[in-house]
Amino acid sequence: MSDENRKIAEELIEAIGGQENIDSVAHCATRLRVMVKDKEKIDQKRVEDLDKVKGAFYNAGQFQVIFGTGTVNRIHEQVIALGAPESTKSEQKEETKKQGNSIQRLLRTFGDIFVPIIPVLVATGLFMGLRGLITQPELLALFGATPDSISDNFLLYTEVLTDTAFAFLPALIAWSAFRVFGGSPVIGIVLGLMLVNPALPNAYAVGSGDADPLFFLGFIPVVGYQGSVLPAFIAGFLGAKLEKWLRQRVPESLDLILTPFLTLLIMITAALFLVGPIFSLVETWIMAGTRVVLELPLGISGLIVGGLHQVIVITGVHHIFNLFEIQLLAENDLNPFNALITAGIAAQGGAALAVGLKTSSKKLKALALPSSVSAFLGITEPAIFGVNLRYIKPFVMGLIGGAAGGFFAALFNLQASGMAITVIPGSLLYIYDLPSLALYVITNVIAISVAFILTWMFGFSDKMKEEMDGK
Incomplete structure (x- = not known):
């Protein structure tokens, strides 16, 4: 395995333009982040064709190669062992802060500030969902209890869990x-x-x-x-x-x-x-x-947000939405934005799933199917950059699926008890109310199904792949 990873690392360095074109290398949970001296020397197609690579893109001074959780750590070790200069993520952040226009730098700063506090807000949302679940009359009735049976001390304990972060x-x-x-x-x-x-x-x-x-x-x-x-x-x-x-x-x-x-x-x-x-x-x-x-009527808000959210994700400035979601939760403990962006994320997974099942290419199948699973867990980068955006039409079909799912969610005013987790893990934010959980499941099914069917019928074929790949 280590020999295979070393070979991938060697080929990656060559495709990026050699050691002389690399300023520094770091990695996050899923991506290898390479600061390069001249982005024109990067052979992106060669990088994307490497084994285990799920996508690659250049953004704000960094060439980012998606390997996925676990794999990226091993590839990073081999790249450093081959002599590439290492830097920490914080050091690279300092460098990238100097790049991009003023709006991009401002939005990156918002991300740097709000992202570190999101885990406690996620935990708070889960606490809210669990409290809502265990205090539902229907659930309590199964154990011969009613909401009046719950002690005031226990409710006070749950308030400590749910109210502290926002207080x-x-x-x-x-x-x-x-x-x-x-x-x-x-x-x-x-x-x-x-x-x-x-x-x-x-x-x-x-x-x-x-x-x-x-x-x-x-x-x-x-x-x-x-x-x-x-x-x-x-x-x-x-x-x-x-x-x-x-x-x-x-x-x-x-x-x-x-x-x-x-x-x-x-x-x-x-x-x-x-x-x-x-x-x-x-x-x-x-x-x-x-x-x-x-609050636009007739589900229009869902069409807009569900349909366009993943376009904004590509630009890397989607962290600005953290501010809105935090404020929505602080005001009334509920977040209607989560269900809309969940639809967009699930739909990209549905489009990638269609590509993976329809293609006869073993390499693309091995890339698309795990990428769709990643999207269903809330991480769309492998699906977007590795599959859908590469062939364009699957990405567009994913946007349509996101709009369809978002439309349904907005029509029923579906709201989460928290933020930052979506699709399958996001269901925990809706267990506070069983009808809301059912609507959430339907929202995801609609988004995935529409994107899958449209991609299967109109968005992808192996002939299209050959034309796009120039084979």
Whole structure:
């Protein structure tokens, strides 16, 4: 096995343009990431034809080769053993930050900040789903119980599991923003906690009319920022910049005392009286616009989001949607966006499955079938870049399937209890309500079936493959 991987690594290096064209190599869960000096020297078709390669593409200074989980680690070891310079993902991130236009760099920054906090939000969504499941009257009736049979202490315990992450969401965001922008993360945590200090009127209570904001100088409303995203993000960004500025000017002997003191004093004042009110309003406008799209009648929102989401994934700027999903969950514990993007993801898996079952090429079959399974687990890169986009029509049929599934989900206002997991794993976000789980299954079946049938009938043939591959 190691000899085979070494041979693949040797051929890969040659196809990329040789050792002299490689600046550094790193890897993530599924992809080998190569920083190259001249992308024109890359023979992409030769790379894609290598054994175990599921796709390849160039994005923001990196040539990314998809191998899949486990395999990528072994190929990376062989590439490094052959003399390619190694770098960490963080070092490559620093390099890629300098590349791309300003919008791409901004959206990458959003991803760097929000992606690290997604795992705890996923866990929270699963907790919400499980709580909804075990408190359903139909399920309790099977054990001769009713919702009134559940003790208040147990419900309080479940609230600890489901409410904590969103109650302290600004602390998570401020921590991550400080980390990304070069500040001290612990200062970010404290600044975020100050934004939700119990001494401030609770944002949810103010919103429901059960509490009144504090007014400073008679006209500046001050409330807590439970569930807010943008105020914490901006406060974290400005706080990190302020801390770095102060450290360059405060004498070293006083740095330990003065820098954290001044950073927190200045930033909590600015956050409560200026940044918070302004960006809370901006956040309200953004969410209002998002809701306009999500609430379009007759399933139109599903057609748009389900049909176009995977196009946006190709550009690499889809992390911006994390902001919307986090805010949707913070506002009402439910996320209608998840079901729509799930349809788009499942459909690409359906298109790749059709290609894998229809082709007579053993290599393409060995690539397409595992790629479809990966998509059904929520990861579409192998299916998109390795199969569907290569032959174009399967990708288009996948978009149509995503639109069909999204249309159904939007028509029934299907909503998840969390975010970030989709298709088969995503079913855990819908177990809070059995009818919702059934609708979720139907959404995926529609998306996969439409994409599969259209790809089988109109989107792929071996003749098309030969023409596209130039054989």
